Amino acid sequence: MLNNRNIKLVFFAIAWLLPAFTTANAQTPQSNPQQRFEQANVLFSQSKYTEAARTYQQLLDEGHTQKALFFNAGNAWYKAGKTGQAIYSYEKALQLSPNDAAIKHNLAIANQKVSGFVEELPLVFFQQWWLQLQHLHKANGWAVGTVVLFWLLIAGILVNSFLPGWKNKFLRWGNYVIGALCVLYLLMAIDTYLSSNNHQSGIVMNSNIKAKTSPDENSRDAFEIGEGMKVHIVDATAEFCKVELADGKNGWISCAYIKRL
Amino acid sequence: MKYRICIRKCIYSVLFCLGLVACASAQEFRFTTTVSNNTVTQDEPFQIQFMLENGVNVASFTPPSFKDFEVLQGPSQMQGQSIFNGKRSEYIALSYLLQAKHVGNFTIAGAQARVNGNIVKSNPVLIEVRKGNAQQQQQQAAPPSAGVPSHRGQGGEDLPEGFLKKGEDINEKLKKNIFLKVDVDKTSMYEGEQLTATYKLYTRLPTNSSVTKVPAFKGFSAKDIELPNPPQATEERVNGVPYKVFTIRKTLLFPLQSGALELDPVEVDNQVRLVKMVANKRGGANRNKDPFEDFFNDPAFKDPFFDDFFNRPEVEYQDVPYKIQSNPIKINVKPVPVDGRPISYNGAVGKFNMTAVLDKKKITTDDALTLKVTISGQGNVNLLNSPKIEVPTGFDRYDPKVTDDIEKNSNPLSGSRTFEYVLMPQEAGDHTIPAVEFSYFDPAANSFKTLRSEPFSVHIEQGKHIKQDKQDYGTGKNDLVKNETGILNWTRNHSWFIVSAWFYILLLLPLLIAAGIIFYKRKKDYNTTNAAVLKHRYANKVALKRLELAARYLKEGKDKAFYEETSRAVWGYLSSKLKIPMADLSKQLVQDKLSARSINGSNTHELFNLIDNCEVALYAPGQDDRKMQGTYEKAVTIISNLEDALKN
Structure with missing residues (x-):
């Protein structure tokens, strides 16, 4: 009898909470994505880059994956001075549209701000x-x-x-x-x-990171990685990722610094 | 005033004397102007003398104006008498030491005097002034100034050092009288703290010196203090002996590293002019007690002119080269303490003030902001590094422009250094530029001090000029390609069809369909090959069904009922198959219908045999079971055969 009542109570609670969850979910997107996208474009043209970048990022975080969205977010982050975020967005856009000249151009500009940037070898024709x-x-x-x-x-x-x-x-x-x-x-x-679905490469989001020779905070510094550097993750422990740069250098850095593509 | 009285007295006494001697002999009156040299260089002093000889009743004596010359000395008046060849003469002389102001030819008018009520004039003289000798001007350190020797020296000690006494060792003398000294205000200090080093040449000899090696000041940042040119000598007493001191170099030094540093020595080449006494040509004149010596010792005759004229000793000059070097000096530099060193410290040592000014508070993105940070004070102003400025995002920052305003010849070094940071706002909105922080080490207080400005808030508006990013990537190489606009297809993060169940279902479905079709086809093929068997099986089935009841009676052995049923079943079958009503059934009609359907004769014949058999058995009972069985089988076969035949 008691059991029965408990179950009823749980059902009741679920019945109450369910609409609450759904309304909460419905409220987060204030308006439709297109409007917000245009709003962010306006912010960008008013030179409010940080706000524009946040709006684009919000749309991206909601799961929209449009090339234009990534591209504009990259531009905004670049103008706001966040090189790492900008390069991440451009790389994402490039994944969606690998032959877009505009994305390649802007990515090249952003890469100029990366200290120690090494260009990747171009792909073979096939x-x-x-x-x-x-x-x-x-x-x-x-x-x-x-x-x-x-x-x-x-x-x-x-x-x-x-x-x-x-x-x-x-x-x-x-x-x-x-x-x-x-x-x-x-x-x-x-x-x-x-x-x-291959997340074996990523962008370094923090500046002046010392790559270590082994996955240990106290080990010797191998080299320094600047913000926005694209790295390939060859190996990983729970905390540390072994990264390889385009020029073949490799070392261990904390995985928290890398945003995987 | 006193002087004039003195002159007057002198004149009276002269007149008195003249009066006395006038009777004795009337001498020739002369009034002449003489100069020591008619052609002089610009910087060379020369002497002019107006001499009035045998003047009677001299009432006034006015010299001409020396407007093109500078009077270095004088007027000095002399008077006296001389007996020459038994003739006695008296004179009054006025002499000046002059130096030309300009280059050129000048005429100095004669002096005027009133003698015996008449105005007389001396002869004018022409002076040619040339440009100064170049070599003389090059004398850097010490012009030969220790002086022309004076014959009135009373003892060896007072004799000017330019004289080389007999038997004196030249080197010993040079060593004693010329040396270099380096003065430093401290020998132990902090890195970056100021040190003043003065290189001085001490001399008691006339010398022509030039510095051949200047110190490099390794490990220091040096700032020279400008020295007067030509060098000015000062007097300094060392161990009670006066020296002329020339400052060669005075430098403010800031050590750039800690540890034991050394100040390099300075090297000076000297050409020392020594004077050697030689035997006087006039032989014993000097030795013998000169009758006039006392007279000439009168202060009125203390004059180089007269020295040269009357009593110049015969001397010989000798230029001796002498190279000297100062001692290197060890400086101990301590590093700036690490404890309590602020983050913003970057090498400033001294005492400073800082002002930071932002030129505008309100600005559009088309404009640029200038943040001006001025650090002024005493210390290593010339070595100040730019204070680090935290610029918020949304600003493009350029390297600061550095302007120095250092007070000339200040000691300790003081002045200001201004850093101008140009900030280009990129984003509209309200921004705050954090406070500028500057730290320095105060060696006097032995502690670090931090100066901090107020933070600045700026309001930035969107400018009219929006940078047009070019679509042509070739030209605007460093401009971003502008944003993409337009309506996007707002699909959410798509799910992967390839991993969904539908993908596999849709792949399997045609396979299943194909399998079904194949299976069906197989079966159909099998059936078509055994069509006859199958058809007959069906007809047999029909017959068996019709004869179901008959079969039961057969089993039960009811022969009458069996034959009756068999006959009825056969007739019923024919009636339904040939569509003949039961009432019209007759053998003839059945035969007609069957032949119309082209059923072969054997089937019809057997059919009628069977019907006849059944009728016979009905009316003649007592037949055995074997016959009943035979009849049943026959009936089945006939119906089956008829069914097959009628179907086609």
Whole structure:
């Protein structure tokens, strides 16, 4: 009996709290994203860069991932003097649109403020082709394409094998082509997924960080890393990350300093 | 006044004397002007003398004006008498020591005198003044000034040091009379604290000196104090002996490092002019008691002119080179204490004040702000580092412009250094520039002191001129490409289709469909190959169903009922299959219908046989079970065959 009442009470509480949570969630975005985006653009043009950057960042934190949003946030952070944040935003924008000249240009400007900046080696031509190909479709485009092609392939095979009247060599070759495309789409879909969920590189957010020779605060300093440096994380413990710079130098720094891309 | 009375007295006495001697012999009256040298250099003094000889009743004596010359000495008046070749003459002379002011030719008019009521004039003289000798001007340290020797020296000690006495060692003499000394105000101090070092040349000899090696002051920042040029000598007594002292160099030094430092020595090359006595040409004249000596010893004759004229000793000059070096001096520099050193300390030592001024309080983003920090006081002003300024975000800062205003020749070094920071506001809004902090070490108090200004608040407005970032990236290489605007597709962080269940379901679905189709097709193929078997099985089924009741009667052994039922079943089948009402059924009609359907004759024949058998068995009972079984099987076969035949 008592148990029963308790359960009822819990249900009651949940029934009360649930709408409270949902309203709280609904209240955080004050207005629709487009309005806030435009508001931030206005702040930017009024030279209120820090406020503009905060607004952009808020939108990003809510889970919007638009190239323009990252790009504008990068500009605002750069103007506000936060090089690390700016480079992080540009890198994110570049991930979404790797061949955007404007992003590359602004990122290059921001990188000039990074002390000890080392330029990464440009990609080999086939890597570039692969990257360009990867961005031919949107993130889920490849997966959808895989499904569509697979259906077509199965249909083609069925028609080819069960309808003797339809049987000809064009259909057979068509099936081969669709099959090859389907495999390619599947590979692309997997690669896109993996590469965008790969957090093995990051941007250093604090300035003048001493990279250590081992994951220990008391170990010897190996070199210094400036704010905004892009690093690759090769190894990590709970607190320390082993980072590698573009020029091959590596050392251990606290993971708290790195914002993973 | 006194002087004039004296002159008057003198004149009277002269007149009296003249009066006395007038009768004795009337001498020739002469009034002449003489100069020691007609051509002089600009800086060379010369003497002019107006001599009135044998003047009677001299009432006034006015010299001409020396407007182009400077009177260094004089007027000095002399009077006396001389007996020359038995003739006695009297004279009054007025002499001046002059120096030319300008270069050129000048005429000095003669002096005027009233003699015996007449005004007389002496002859004018022409003086040619040339430019000063270049070599003489180059004499840096010590012009030969120790003086022309005076013959009135009474003892060796008072003899000017330029004289080289007989048997005196030159080196010993030089060592004793010329030396260098370095004065420092302290030998132990803090890093950055001021040290004053003075290099001095002490001499008692006429010398032409030049500094050949100046100290480098390694480890110090040096600031020289300007010395008068040409050098001015001062007098200083060392152990009771007066020396002429020339300051070679006076430097304010600020040690830049701690530890034991050394002040380098200075080296001076001297050309010392020594005077050697040589035998007098006039032989014993000097030795013998000169009858006039007492007379010439009169102070009125203490004059170089007369010395030269009457009593100049024969001397020989000798220039002796002599190189001297000062002693190096050890300085102990302590580091500025570490304890209590403020963060903002960056090397200032002394006593300072700071003012920080921001030129504007309200500004647009088109303009620039100037933060002016002035640090003034005493200490290492020339070495001050710029105080660190915390500029908030939203400002572009440039390196400060440094201007110095250091008081010339100040000791201790004082002045001010101004740092101008130009700040370019980038963001509109209210900003606060934090207070400027400056710390210094006060060596007198042996402690650090920190000065702090007020923080500045600035209101920044958006300027009219908005920087147009160029779309063409090539030209505006350091400008950002401007923001992207426009309507975006506001989808949230998408979920990955590839990891969702739908992706796999949609991939599996066609496979399943394909599998189904294949399975169905397989079965269909199998069925088509055994079509006859299957068809017959169906017809058999129909027959068995019709004969269901008959089969039961067969089992029960009710022969009458069995035959009746079998017959009825066959007729019923034919009636329903051939669509003939039960009432119209007859063998003839059935045969017609079956033949119309092109059913072969054997089937029809067997059918009628069966019907006949059944009728016979009905009316002739007592038949055995074997026949009943045979009839049943026959009926099944016939109905099955008919069913197959009628279907096609």
